[in-house]
Amino acid sequence: MSRAFVNEDNAAAQADQPVERQVSAQPNYVTPAGLAQLQVKLAEVQNLLNEQSAKGELADKQRQADLERDWRYFNQRLQSAQLVVPASSTDKVQIGAWVTFADEQGNEQRVQLVGEDQADAASGLINWGSPLGRALLGAQVGDEVLWKRPAGDWVIEVLSIEIG
Incomplete structure (x- = not known):
């Protein structure tokens, strides 16, 4: 035109x-x-x-x-x-729970699974729908789960689950 x-x-x-x-x-x-x-x-x-x-x-x-x-x-x-009603049990990872996990090198990290708008990785608030959130959701203490990361997949172990 x-x-x-x-x-x-x-x-x-x-x-x-x-x-x-x-x-x-x-x-x-x-x-x-x-x-x-x-x-x-x-x-x-x-x-x-x-x-x-x-x-x-x-x-x-x-x-x-x-x-x-x-x-x-x-x-x-x-x-x-x-x-999401706060979890009343620490049997498995749910939205709102604080999770401590270790990576393959033994480095520990503590995060809380939250909603998309609340997520703030620098504060340890992780979107439940992110690759890390999806890997942790439903896991139990002692479980090893696969965290599918853009930089390469990692196996992480759930060490503890706390009610948010």
Whole structure:
């Protein structure tokens, strides 16, 4: 198509629209702490959106569009949240449980399986649907499980399970 037929105003407006945040296809299991975090985040975004709206014509339109996108995302995540009741048993690894495991070199690591939005690997909070989370889910103390990692598969041994 010739550039003469392109509506530059429409093209510019479409370029300014924020890309929607991706929502995974896995079930949205959340721990009680994860549910509370989602509620707080949605409230924060709503407050920021209200502040932008109150500015009327002086509002930062791009910031407002970004906040609206984030509001849609967190609202959808909150609506689809499936609260996982904390485990009452340490017989097997469940969402919300803290797990200590050792790798093939004997290095120990402690992680908690949590929902996608609560995950923070630096804090030891691992998404239950991640390769490590899937390897640990359902395992029992003493089990050796295969952790399928992009850098190569590892066999890890579950050393302990604690209620979150």
